[in-house]
Amino acid sequence: MLNKQFLINFAIVYLNHICMKRIFLFLAISLFVFSSCNSSKKNFQKGNYDETITKSVKKLIKNPDSNKDALLLDKAFKLANERDLDAINFLKLDGQPDTWDKILRRYKMLNNRQKQLKAILPLKLNGQLINFRQVDFNAEIIEAKRKAAAYFYANGKRLLESNDKQLIRQAYGELIRAKTYAGPSYLDLDNLIKEAEYKGISRVFVSIENASLFNFPHGFMTELVSGNTNRLNSDWVQYYFKNTNDQMEFDYLALVKIKNVQVSPDDVKTIDRVYKKNVEDGFEYVLDAKGNVKKDSIGNDIKKIKYKALQCALVETVQHKEARFVGEVEFIELIPNDRLLGRKPFASQTVFHHVSARAIGDTNALDAETKQLLNSNQIPFPSNNELVFNNAIRVQKAIHNILRTNQGYFK
Numbered sequence: 001m002l003n004k005q006f007l008i009n010f011a012i013v014y015l016n017h018i019c020m021k022r023i024f025l026f027l028a029i030s031l032f033v034f035s036s037c038n039s040s041k042k043n044f045q046k047g048n049y050d051e052t053i054t055k056s057v058k059k060l061i062k063n064p065d066s067n068k069d070a071l072l073l074d075k076a077f078k079l080a081n082e083r084d085l086d087a088i089n090f091l092k093l094d095g096q097p098d099t100w101d102k103i104l105r106r107y108k109m110l111n112n113r114q115k116q117l118k119a120i121l122p123l124k125l126n127g128q129l130i131n132f133r134q135v136d137f138n139a140e141i142i143e144a145k146r147k148a149a150a151y152f153y154a155n156g157k158r159l160l161e162s163n164d165k166q167l168i169r170q171a172y173g174e175l176i177r178a179k180t181y182a183g184p185s186y187l188d189l190d191n192l193i194k195e196a197e198y199k200g201i202s203r204v205f206v207s208i209e210n211a212s213l214f215n216f217p218h219g220f221m222t223e224l225v226s227g228n229t230n231r232l233n234s235d236w237v238q239y240y241f242k243n244t245n246d247q248m249e250f251d252y253l254a255l256v257k258i259k260n261v262q263v264s265p266d267d268v269k270t271i272d273r274v275y276k277k278n279v280e281d282g283f284e285y286v287l288d289a290k291g292n293v294k295k296d297s298i299g300n301d302i303k304k305i306k307y308k309a310l311q312c313a314l315v316e317t318v319q320h321k322e323a324r325f326v327g328e329v330e331f332i333e334l335i336p337n338d339r340l341l342g343r344k345p346f347a348s349q350t351v352f353h354h355v356s357a358r359a360i361g362d363t364n365a366l367d368a369e370t371k372q373l374l375n376s377n378q379i380p381f382p383s384n385n386e387l388v389f390n391n392a393i394r395v396q397k398a399i400h401n402i403l404r405t406n407q408g409y410f411k
């Protein structure tokens with residue numbers, strides 16, 4: 001009777017579980033559909049007409065009979081066009097020469113919007129098929145391009161006459177836009193773009209100075225101020241580690257100063273440790289008070305494991321030596337006059353550390369990790385120059401990192 005009741009209860013719980021899963025699935029699907037419909041409406045209410053149009057077009061491609069989406073599309077399309085045309089009229093009335101780029105963007109939006117609707121035309125709205133009137137904006141687009149190009153060309157040439165690199169870089173952008181709109185209409189445009197690019201770049205010469213008392217090995221200083229400049233250069237900042245052109249004029253100097261180099265003496269320490277371990281060493285019989293071997297409950301001799309103590313003395317030799325660099329990078333503006341802009345410190349350290357060991361006693365008392373030390377012998381210390389030279393890569397990375405992260409000095 002108990003088993004029967006249990007099965008009935010289990011069946012009820014299982015059926016409830018299945019029903020709940022279906023209810024949740026239905027709710028999830030309903031929520032997705034509702035939110036999808038709602039998102040278009042929300043975009044429309046926020047004035048995001050183009051997003052509304054894009055989403056409505058996708059829905060109507062799947063379901064051309066959706067009157068709700070067709071109605072929303074119709075409203076969004078008309079309001080978006082009205083907004084763009086009003087903006088164009090205002091900009092034309094304003095009459096400023098720098099507005100033609102904005103006018104061009106508005107015309108392109110009108111044109112692209114029309115193209116987007118071609119996929120679903122004719123549109124079924126309130127039971128009737130309708131078409132939106134296609135307006136040819138090509139003439140307006142060409143005129144706006146021409147006038148925008150004329151403005152950017154003239155303004156770019158004007159800015160290019162400045163000695164301010166920020167304005168020259170702006171000139172470069174203006175001239176690029178002029179070329180985008182005008183193509184080959186201006187014969188000197190390519191040369192003007194090259195001139196703006198050349199004049200807009202800040203050139204930084206990287207030099208190094210040994211302000212420490214350390215006598216560096218040959219080639220070390222050259223190693224520090226070398227490397228792949230492509231990883232450092234940006235659009236408007238270029239670094240030079242060698243002056244290969246006597247006529248090149250540098251805007252800034254990054255002076256790397258090695259202020260202090262400390263090399264520790266060869267340090268050798270000896271550490272004595274004693275390791276002990278008990279290991280199994282056969283067995284022996286357990287005797288009773290009379291000296292007889294004890295028996296277990298089934299008559300077998302009782303034995304116990306014997307242990308023996310192992311001991312090993314380990315003599316570790318620790319060799320240690322380190323070299324530490326301390327320096328800074330000075331950022332100096334060369335034009336119009338030498339002016340210190342800032343300093344950034346750096347430091348780097350190279351460590352020689354070697355451990356070797358010899359054993360006195362039974363090495364079985366050692367663990368596996370400690371035994372590895374026995375495979376290493378004492379080795380010669382590196383010379384001061386070797387240790388310093390081995391630090392070159394680290395110092396170079398520290399210098400390059402400072403150059404890369406402080407480009408804000410170079411305007």
